[in-house]
Amino acid sequence: MAQRRVRGFGVIAVAVLVTLAGPAIVSSSTAGAAPPLPQVDEFYQPPAGFEAAAPGAILRSRPIELVAPFPAQAWQLLYRTTDVFEQPDVTVTTVFLPHNVRPDRPLVSLQMFEDASGPQCVPSYGLQAGAQSSLETTGQLKDLQTMLQNGWVVSVPDFGGRSGHFPVAQEPGFMALDGIRAATRFAPLGLGAENRVGLYGYSGGGFATGWTVELQPSYAPELNLTGAAYGGPGADINAALFTTNGGPFSAIVGSGLSSYYATYPEVKASMLPHLTAEGAAVMDQIQTQCLSTTLAQQFFGDWKRYFDIPLDQVLALPPLAEVINKARLGTRAPSAPLYVFQAVQDEVIPVGSTDRMVEELCARGARVTYIREEMAEHMSTIFSASPGAFSWLGERVNSDAPVPAGCSTTTVQSQFLTPK
Template sequence: MPASPRLLAAAVAVAACLGAQAVPAAATTPGSGPVVSRGVTIPAFYTPPATLPAQNGALVRSEPLPLALTLPGIDGPLPGRATRLMYRSTDSAGTPVAVTGAYLEPTAAWEGDGPRPLVAVAPGTLGQGDQCAASLGLQHPLLFNGQTLSVGYETLAVYRLLARGIAVVITDYGGLGTTDRLHTYVNRVDEAHAVLDAVRAARSLSGASVTRTSRVGLFGYSQGGGATAAAAELQPSYAPDVVLAGTYSGAPPADLAAVTEAIDGSDLAGALGWSVNGFLQSDPALRPIAEKYLNAAGKAALKDLSTMCVGDALLAYNSARSTTWTTDGRSLGDVVRAEPALRAFLEEQRIGTMRPSGPVRVATGVSDDLVPHAQSRRLAVSWCAKGADVTYKPVVLPDAGRALLNHVAPLLADQGSAISWLSDRLEGEPAGSNCATLPAQP
């Protein structure tokens, strides 16, 4: 649909907080030439090699990453120096995968106890194409070439952590950046593994000031909140060497069935396509179900969205309804309810079935109806019931009248408090828990 000037302006403004970048549609193999999508060429660095190292978290390659937003300082560039990374991880099928990201060494000194700590930042929703990758957003924080809209919105949280002398590693997730596969959007296992292996990769990077004794924290909102929540649950079994001092999980999509219902017809309806694409990448056995229900318009939308980022989807698929994508006019939520295999797949993606490792802080906007407040709150309740050390924070703001704004506003309003809470954990201060007061909170 054509975009009005008002919608375009709103998309640019919101993209600065929610993420917008461009993407390549086609996979490539080593030596097959550059991938170009929507006028953006993906650097050759992002093409994985034919073979990967044997260990999860092992570095495949690294190179200096120029930061677009930097200033000269007495002790070095501010806020620090960045290194682009590629490292090995493992997806939910047990297959080794290459994942990219970035490590940022702060110029500011760490004034706390012990060696410099490390925070793994899990990005919020960026899209499904390779130039949506957060590491590219650090280099190109704003890109609008007439074909795609790209905004590296995670920079704000990253720079706030660096200013405290905290080292940061940010993951691009599986298939986001790397040109060999599609991003498995909101797959909890893939994302958790990518986050935990990013910590391992950062600790093995030559010249990094973090060590194996550095305290480690996780930070993420929205898609990133789901990724850090899943990582906290899977850490004991997948990465026992990555001991977590604290995890911030903002607006986590813990129940994808509920989130699917909420985003259908919303400002961010395009995320439905990213979800379906990611599910089919994770479990090809679901493809016959997709063939059964998707009509020509639905298949075209999925293909189109696979090369879009948030800014593009806000303009092209704002308020789209999945009933126009199916052969019989049913919504994707109806299709999920009708298909046991889909229900089982989504149930496997549920976060909250295991006790998380270390203290966790769950924050959710009480007016958030994009990643619904109720299902995020249920995650905190579930963790409390399992005896976890949970700090639950309901972010109470006026209803903004738009689903996307109700989702983004708590990110900005609570970010300072979230970083302060995580910094205290990295200082070694105990977190405490407010599970006892949770029933009385909204």
């Protein structure tokens, strides 16, 4: 009975998103004053010769008016970074300086789940006043508000880059880490290499946070990364695609497959012969839209209708299977301590995949506090787990409090009933 209630909550939550997916969300204070879309906004375009700049170098900056009345100043930074093919690229982060900033100025990088490739879906666009924002961005403003209320400087990177790659290996980590570098170099924030840095993300943002913390020792060892809190991270993309197909979150299948299809020529070449004409058109269409729109279109959809072979055979196509395997989390040992949270009844991210990720990280010497929540699913965990996660993260970025060695796993009935 409890499991049915938990899963029923997920269906209701997605139904609400589907209902709201039609109209655009526009800041009421500046209705009719929408900023230009990223694909036509010159700010997002790389300047000539950017490749020669160091990763994290700021190429452009501008102040912005925010979509909500946050107690903070905000800017966008265009910076040099590295893409999925380890080539120079650019992306944008939105940085926030709270009015009540702590004297020691900890910096937290918030990876917002985007889970889509449409250029209008990036957080940097949705955080601007008047933007026709995606529900994914506006649905995560509470986490941003909490961070600012704590007096933390915040960086919100567009970790999917200009091409909206999702969910690929390495690139989310490269782009988030270079966003942190850019923030530490942006004079108005008053930061330096010595400032404590934390990471936070959930779902697709948890996937990006996982890559960020795992790559930091090799890609950005100079950063003073003191802790990462992330949940429902999609450690095994193959398992997530199987789990969501045919259910309320079946849009995840389309977002993932269409991104791989557009990102890797060899994947497209292997998939195209098995796609129906409608399937090929859908792959191209999804590249232009946000997750909430795809949720509305693919609610309880079964993706086998777009292929001439079963979905398990599609996912087993060698080029696709290879890139999915490369995206698996838990293969590198982070140096910073971790707080991982996961719903046992999660209908998007199978709990077993997160269990295995934690086991692998612990075997590599990571320090992990792992919280499993029995009476929760994917959507409710956003709210139930955040108090405990932010409490733990505050201990890491607000002080030099020691972290217990080793790993611990705790299964609770509900974090609503056992707040931290």
